[in-house]
Amino acid sequence: EVKLVESGGGLVQPGRSLKLSCAASGFSFNDYWMGWVRQAPGKGLEWIGEINQDSSTINYTPSLKDKFTISRDNAQNTLYLQMSKLGSEDTAIYYCARGILWDWGQGVMVTVSS
């Protein structure tokens, strides 16, 4: 069974950084692209970006490219999302997903507030 578990969320002050993790199990992690999607409270889904199997290709939605960094550790079966210069507009549930969003984690809440 594919399992994706996000962690690292919480309350963070504006301007600060936060790193999310996504622990993967139940499939061969290093065989798949992985991605991140977020959802602001009461809003729709926003694709953040994706990373290929060996981290040689990473794509982002342009508006987040300078703030967010996607990485992975295949030895640890873990996907990461490093977020910097956070603002209130980044308050959202953050989901990791396998492949072109075939399987999703339960999501982790990030709240940016002073």
Place this chain on the structure above:
Amino acid sequence: DVVLTQTPVAQPVTLGDQASISCRSSQSLVHSNGNTYLEWYLQKPGQSPQLLIYKVSNRFSGVPDRFIGSGSGSDFTLKISRVEPEDLGVYYCFQATHDPYTFGAGTKLELK
């Protein structure tokens, strides 16, 4: 960026009826490799989105055959025949043909 326009915004239904959701793209979603990367997701209340349909018309593992995706180019439709209570929620279309990938705004399937 590719804009996906979903209609209607909300679809009131009676259980057992058919529902239909449209997703129109601002440009063709046919990839240079010949595939069309248009997907459909359902987000039930309080849950993560779940993949229903990939590449226009292919049902994901475990998805009932009452979910039917169709379309081509820039015009796509998701039909749900015989709506059941577990089908209620928000449906999103998503394109992964053009970078950056984008979602439609969502269609809420709700009871009349």
